[in-house]
Amino acid sequence: MTSLKVFIIARAIALIPTILILVTLVFFIMRVLPGDPVIAIVGMKAPMERVVELKKELGLIDENGNEIPLIVQYVNYLMKLVQGDLGRSLIWGKRPVVVEIMEHLPATIELAIAGFLVSLLIGMTLGTIGAGIGGKVNSAVRVYSAVAYALFIPWIGMMLQLVFSVGLKIFPVGGRIGVGLEPPTYTGLYILDSLISGKIDSFISSLKHITLPAVTLGLVISGVFSRVTRVSVEEILKQDFVVAARARGLPEYRIMLHVLKNSFIPILTMMGLQLALLMTGAVLTETTFSWPGMGTFLLERIQYRDYTTVQGTVIFFAIIVSVMNLIVDVCYAYIDPRIRY
Amino acid sequence: MYTFRPILRRMVLKMPLTTIGIVGLSMILFVVFMAVFADFLAPYDPTKSVGLSLQPPSPEHLFGTNKIGQDMWSRTVYGARTMLIVVALSTILSMIIGVPLGLISGYVGGLLDRISTTIMDSIYAFPSLILAIAIAAALGPGIINTAISIAVVYIPTYFRMVRAQTLNVKNQLYVEAAVAIGAKPSSILSRYIFPNVISVVTAVFTLSVADIVLTEAALSFFGLSVPAPTPDWGFDLRAGQPYLVSGYWWLVTFPGLMIIMLAVGFTFLGESVSEYLGLREVGI
Amino acid sequence: MFEKLLRIINLKTYYFSRKNVIKAVDNVSLDIFRGEIVGLVGESGSGKSTLGLSIVKLLPPPGKIVGGEIILDGENILKKTDRELRKIRGRKIGMIFQDPLTCLDPLRRIGDQIIETITVHLKIDKEHAREMAIKSLERVGIPPDRIDDYPHQLSGGMRQRAMIAMATVLNPDLLIADEPTTALDVIVQSRIMDLLEDLRNERNISILLITHDIALVIERSNRVVVMYAGKICEVRGAERIAVEPLHPYTKLLIQSIPDIEKTEIELKPIPGSPPDMRNPPQGCRFWPRCPHAMEKCKIEEPQLLSLGEGAVACHLYGG
Numbered sequence: 039m040t041s042l043k044v045f046i047i048a049r050a051i052a053l054i055p056t057i058l059i060l061v062t063l064v065f066f067i068m069r070v071l072p073g074d075p076v077i078a079i080v081g082m083k084a085p086m087e088r089v090v091e092l093k094k095e096l097g098l099i100d101e102n103g104n105e106i107p108l109i110v111q112y113v114n115y116l117m118k119l120v121q122g123d124l125g126r127s128l129i130w131g132k133r134p135v136v137v138e139i140m141e142h143l144p145a146t147i148e149l150a151i152a153g154f155l156v157s158l159l160i161g162m163t164l165g166t167i168g169a170g171i172g173g174k175v176n177s178a179v180r181v182y183s184a185v186a187y188a189l190f191i192p193w194i195g196m197m198l199q200l201v202f203s204v205g206l207k208i209f210p211v212g213g214r215i216g217v218g219l220e221p222p223t224y225t226g227l228y229i230l231d232s233l234i235s236g237k238i239d240s241f242i243s244s245l246k247h248i249t250l251p252a253v254t255l256g257l258v259i260s261g262v263f264s265r266v267t268r269v270s271v272e273e274i275l276k277q278d279f280v281v282a283a284r285a286r287g288l289p290e291y292r293i294m295l296h297v298l299k300n301s302f303i304p305i306l307t308m309m310g311l312q313l314a315l316l317m318t319g320a321v322l323t324e325t326t327f328s329w330p331g332m333g334t335f336l337l338e339r340i341q342y343r344d345y346t347t348v349q350g351t352v353i354f355f356a357i358i359v360s361v362m363n364l365i366v367d368v369c370y371a372y373i374d375p376r377i378r379y
Numbered sequence: 380m381y382t383f384r385p386i387l388r389r390m391v392l393k394m395p396l397t398t399i400g401i402v403g404l405s406m407i408l409f410v411v412f413m414a415v416f417a418d419f420l421a422p423y424d425p426t427k428s429v430g431l432s433l434q435p436p437s438p439e440h441l442f443g444t445n446k447i448g449q450d451m452w453s454r455t456v457y458g459a460r461t462m463l464i465v466v467a468l469s470t471i472l473s474m475i476i477g478v479p480l481g482l483i484s485g486y487v488g489g490l491l492d493r494i495s496t497t498i499m500d501s502i503y504a505f506p507s508l509i510l511a512i513a514i515a516a517a518l519g520p521g522i523i524n525t526a527i528s529i530a531v532v533y534i535p536t537y538f539r540m541v542r543a544q545t546l547n548v549k550n551q552l553y554v555e556a557a558v559a560i561g562a563k564p565s566s567i568l569s570r571y572i573f574p575n576v577i578s579v580v581t582a583v584f585t586l587s588v589a590d591i592v593l594t595e596a597a598l599s600f601f602g603l604s605v606p607a608p609t610p611d612w613g614f615d616l617r618a619g620q621p622y623l624v625s626g627y628w629w630l631v632t633f634p635g636l637m638i639i640m641l642a643v644g645f646t647f648l649g650e651s652v653s654e655y656l657g658l659r660e661v662g663i
Numbered sequence: 664m665f666e667k668l669l670r671i672i673n674l675k676t677y678y679f680s681r682k683n684v685i686k687a688v689d690n691v692s693l694d695i696f697r698g699e700i701v702g703l704v705g706e707s708g709s710g711k712s713t714l715g716l717s718i719v720k721l722l723p724p725p726g727k728i729v730g731g732e733i734i735l736d737g738e739n740i741l742k743k744t745d746r747e748l749r750k751i752r753g754r755k756i757g758m759i760f761q762d763p764l765t766c767l768d769p770l771r772r773i774g775d776q777i778i779e780t781i782t783v784h785l786k787i788d789k790e791h792a793r794e795m796a797i798k799s800l801e802r803v804g805i806p807p808d809r810i811d812d813y814p815h816q817l818s819g820g821m822r823q824r825a826m827i828a829m830a831t832v833l834n835p836d837l838l839i840a841d842e843p844t845t846a847l848d849v850i851v852q853s854r855i856m857d858l859l860e861d862l863r864n865e866r867n868i869s870i871l872l873i874t875h876d877i878a879l880v881i882e883r884s885n886r887v888v889v890m891y892a893g894k895i896c897e898v899r900g901a902e903r904i905a906v907e908p909l910h911p912y913t914k915l916l917i918q919s920i921p922d923i924e925k926t927e928i929e930l931k932p933i934p935g936s937p938p939d940m941r942n943p944p945q946g947c948r949f950w951p952r953c954p955h956a957m958e959k960c961k962i963e964e965p966q967l968l969s970l971g972e973g974a975v976a977c978h979l980y981g982g
């Protein structure tokens with residue numbers, strides 16, 4: 039077995055306690071906290087049968103109406119979770135939570151990827167320019183990083199809506215695609231699907247819809263990337279191998295390639311750390327632009343007090359972020375041969 | 380290594396703020412001023428309907444009025460109070476839990492350290508806002524509940540940095556020497572380790588406050604923070620959004636600007652302070 | 664042996680900070696002949712490394728060449744454009760540094776780094792370049808199967824060999840070796856020096872060996888150039904300077920070499936410390952530490968005058 043494979047397996051095993059802790063945390067937060075969720079859902083005046091039925095659905099009481107101890111509820115939940123079962127929604131047809139999540143996941147992935155690309159583009163460009171030129175330009179990039187990081191996503195989104203949707207009418211205010219233009223599903227990502235199926239209308243519409251959300255999300259996260267790029271390019275430019283490469287007569291663009299590849303390791307680490315920020319940002323962006331993804335879904339279900347779905351969605355977020363961190367670690371090991379020990 | 384007093388003196392008296400730091404501090408002080416003197420600055424009761432619906436900015440209503448005729452300037456001014464109270468409460472909460480836990484975990488080590496580190500790292504890796512949303516949704520609205528939801532998310536930030544610094548100091552020769560001559564753990568913690576931890580706590584504080592501001596704004600934007608009609612910037616932003624399409628720009632512009640001003644202010648100050656303390660790569 | 668390859672004439676390289684100017688290389692002239700090994704020796708801060716970097720015009724930012732000429736093959740390097748300079752670097756002048764680990768890109772295989780150097784300068788295909796890279800590695804004693812290793816997989820001595828292979832793969836006329844063996848242990852050090860000498864003998868390469876180690880330059884070079892505080896104080900053949908040093912600083916340097924003949928080990932460090940380069944002493948820069956300092960030394964700066972087969976800058980010899 040190659041060292042890279044060993045590395046991946048070791049990291050995957052290390053993921054288990056992390057996920058377990060988060061599941062436990064979320065489970066107990068949703069149970070132990072004050073207030074009776076059942077009453078909260080069905081209302082004070084609900085008939086007794088309705089309450090009992092709901093308690094059974096929530097796994098609070100067994101078939102005979104006896105209360106199930108919390109710890110047993112927890113173990114039951116874990117057992118189901120391992121089989122990929124997050125329970126059923128409490129409203130609207132009581133569909134499995136996993137199914138509902140899967141319906142909303144592609145929209146979030148599409149937005150996250152687009153926002154991420156925008157942030158990388160802006161961040162790495164600005165960071166490289168800042169570190170490369172130095173002086174006043176560098177300070178300006180520094181200020182940009184600090185300001186961009188502190189921009190409140192809904193506000194930036196609304197300002198963009200005000201200018202580009204309400205004022206200039208270039209981009210739509212919200213939504214994911216024009217009515218009736220949804221492409222057939224291959225990947226779930228509308229931009230890709232419309233390309234695969236060759237539907238130009240759908241492609242243009244989905245591109246128009248994603249522009250403002252992606253720019254909003256990208257702008258805010260670009261602060262982090264411009265900072266880390268600037269700092270790491272500055273660091274690498276100081277290293278001896280840059281002088282040594284110049285002494286071998288390499289042209290500047292080639293030297294920049296060496297420098298960027300080397301500064302990519304801290305940037306990649308930062309990407310891993312920013313996945314959480316990306317998710318946070320996506321939730322805020324989605325609700326600002328009525329983007330039908332996981333964030334919009336989660337907040338909608340909170341309003342309906344659909345506790346199983348809320349719990350399931352939060353746990354799902356925990357798992358997805360952990361897995362994405364693992365993927366980043368693997369990329370990290372792939373790029374830098376020094377960490378595969 | 381330093382003892383307690385020189386650190387305080389260095390930090391408080393001789394802190395040379397960079398230009399960015401001064402700009403940031405002024406922004407923060409502006410918001411603090413608003414919050415403290417809200418009763419004088421706001422001409423109307425922020426929770427009551429005091430004018431016509433959806434009026435644009437005018438001399439009577441500096442920032443216009445909203446759908447139910449509340450004065451947006453008064454709501455913006457009082458919103459500073461809500462924001463700062465939540466920020467202060469959640470910061471204090473996460474500090475009084477995160478700092479001692481980090482100290483003990485780092486100092487005692489062993490199994491306790493392993494367990495608490497794993498738990499804290501798991502929470503730390505999780506998207507902060509989503510966890511805060513889950514807690515806030517379960518707890519229900521209210522200032523204290525919001526503060527708790529935010530605090531849970533930031534405890535690990537304090538814990539991690541304090542623990543790392545504790546380990547670092549614990550392994551210094553002079554501390555090992557003190558242990559060897561029989562100093563009590565309590566005196567080692569208070570005399571050697573705690574003073575060194577202070578600068579780390581300062582840095583984490585300045586770097587995380589901006590995040591806390593944004594998290595509060597987000598929770599209130601989602602309607603999970605204080606209940607209406609308490610003035611709260613994020614809430615007003617959400618309330619104003621449906622009218623954006625019709626061109627009522629003033630409903631969202633001003634509360635949003637306040638959120639950003641406070642967050643940028645803390646980020647600038649944090650940048651300046653952490654650079655001074657030589658902890659630039661902390662946190663962010 | 665007497666063909667002049669490189670002429671440095673009245674070179675001045677200064678570092679500019681907001682408050683003051685550091686004259687790291689101050690009016691230095693030096694010729695390097697084809698096929699000769701010149702040992703440039705001095706304490707840290709004497710300007711020897713700055714001189715080496717000036718030759719390829721690769722000074723770190725506050726540093727600037729403010730005067731003088733550097734003539735290679737009859738052309739002044741200092742007047743060349745960046746593009747022309749890049750053709751000289753790596754092709755006509757190779758360079759190796761003290762710490763080969765930090766001087767190699769840690770993320771690229773050594774072979775690829777050599778190939779990159781070749782393809783930047785010569786219009787040949789990759790396979791040819793790879794053959795050349797393998798040959799150059801073999802030449803410095805690295806087995807061909809290590810060509811795809813990353814720098815961290817090689818030992819310190821191997822890395823320096825790889826650096827040398829990279830710097831000499833295009834057969835440069837001049838090799839600037841800045842403290843090439845300082846980071847290595849004694850045995851590896853002597854093998855690396857053997858390798859450099861072989862290269863000189865085979866290809867008639869000139870080598871500028873920059874080091875703080877006077878014993879090394881006496882043993883390994885043809886001519887020794889001693890620098891102190893940005894100036895040359897003595898230039899002489901290696902055998903001569905070992906037995907008959909003229910400048911008081913050179914004498915002290917040579918006395919400071921531990922003598923293996925004697926049983927008791929007594930190190931004789933040079934008294935005093937190097938001058939503050941922001942504010943060097945008036946007159947001769949060495950006088951505060953010089954056992955023979957006279958009143959004249961404190962006022963008048965001695966000139967580098969030819970004496971016998973070499974040159975010395977000291978008032979004791981009329982300078």
